[in-house]
Amino acid sequence: MNLAQLTRRLREKWGGRSTLNRATQRVIRSMVQWGALADTKAKGMYASIPNRIALGGDLAEVLIEALLIHEGKAISVDQATRHPALFPFDVSLKAHALRRSPCFEVHRQSLDLDVVQLARST
Numbered sequence: 001m002n003l004a005q006l007t008r009r010l011r012e013k014w015g016g017r018s019t020l021n022r023a024t025q026r027v028i029r030s031m032v033q034w035g036a037l038a039d040t041k042a043k044g045m046y047a048s049i050p051n052r053i054a055l056g057g058d059l060a061e062v063l064i065e066a067l068l069i070h071e072g073k074a075i076s077v078d079q080a081t082r083h084p085a086l087f088p089f090d091v092s093l094k095a096h097a098l099r100r101s102p103c104f105e106v107h108r109q110s111l112d113l114d115v116v117q118l119a120r121s122t
Contacts, residue, residue, distance in 0.1 A: 001045070001048070002044060003044040010024055028046060031046075035053075036053075036088035052089060053088055054092060056091075056093065060091045061101055061103065061104075063091060064080050064104070065103050065118065067080060067085055068080070069118065074117035077114040080116055081093055102119060103119055105117050105119050105120070
């Protein structure tokens with residue numbers, strides 16, 4: 001990833017705000033400090049870390065719940081565990097684990113497609 005490319009893409013999306021360059025640099029530096037990105041030899045270039053932060057259990061369920069709130073609709077279990085919004089985490093949850101949680105409803109839609117949604121409140 002190139003810092004200049006990222007800044008350009010953010011400028012296209014958010015417009016030419018005066019603080020955009022500094023904010024982008026700070027976000028990237030934070031991600032390097034957290035271990036989500038790595039510095040390279042070339043200045044302004046960053047590499048993704050091949051070993052993402054593994055999550056499972058209750059913490060993974062909280063992230064999936066937040067993702068479903070954000071999406072506002074049901075999504076496949078595979079999409080939920082690999083969604084780009086969960087970067088830099090590697091969420092390890094299977095459909096049977098989500099079925100046991102009172103927060104989720106999991107439905108089989110075809111031979112091998114499980115769809116998860118938030119449980120309806122009564």
